[in-house]
Amino acid sequence: xxxxxxxxxxxxxxxxxxxxxxxxxxxxxxxxxxxxxxxxxxxxxxxxxxxxxxxxxxxxxxxxxxxxxxxxxxxxxxxxxxxxxxxxxxxxxxxxxxxxxxxxxxxxxxxxxxxxxxxxxxxx
Numbered sequence: 001x002x003x004x005x006x007x008x009x010x011x012x013x014x015x016x017x018x019x020x021x022x023x024x025x026x027x028x029x030x031x032x033x034x035x036x037x038x039x040x041x042x043x044x045x046x047x048x049x050x051x052x053x054x055x056x057x058x059x060x061x062x063x064x065x066x067x068x069x070x071x072x073x074x075x076x077x078x079x080x081x082x083x084x085x086x087x088x089x090x091x092x093x094x095x096x097x098x099x100x101x102x103x104x105x106x107x108x109x110x111x112x113x114x115x116x117x118x119x120x121x122x123x124x
Contacts, residue, residue, distance in 0.1 A: 001053050003115040004087065010042045011068050011108035014075040036078060043082040055088040055114065060096035063112040066104040074101040079110055087114050 013036035032040070061083075063076060076099045080091045088094075095117055 001050070003113065004048065004050070005111075005113045006046075006048050008043050008046050008079070008110045008112065009107070010039055011072070012043075012065060012075070012078050012110065013039050014073055014078070039078065040082055043079070044086070047082065047086045049086055054086070055093060055116065057093065058095045058117040059088055059093050059114050060098070060117055061094050061112065061114050062098040063110055064100040064102045065110045066102035066108050068105050068108040070103060074099060079112070083112075083114070 013033060061076075061080065063079065065074060065076060065079070076097065080094060080097075084091055
């Protein structure tokens with residue numbers, strides 16, 4: 001497979017704002033916020049599992065992230081992290097990104113295309 005397209009419903013948490021300081025065994029630690037943990041779970045439930053067809057070479061990712069309001073900053077990093085182990089082995093394989101911010105108050109989602117580098121579809 002050289003290209004996969006899929007949709008993940010739900011609004012991703014911004015990775016920059018998705019950490020929370022807690023104390024574990026008397027030591028401070030940063031963990032993912034509840035919103036980020038919920039999104040990761042939602043993502044894993046919806047993400048296609050490519051198994052043996054998982055991308056192992058460099059890829060490009062094109063996505064539109066539709067938010068429920070104008071407030072969130074565009075941040076695809078949580079989505080790229082979530083695709084590890086499902087779509088590709090490691091997000092270091094992503095060598096090109098085309099990320100677009102969208103607004104859909106009733107249906108926040110991410111529309112994602114991942115393709116092998118150099119496999120862009122011809123436009124007629």
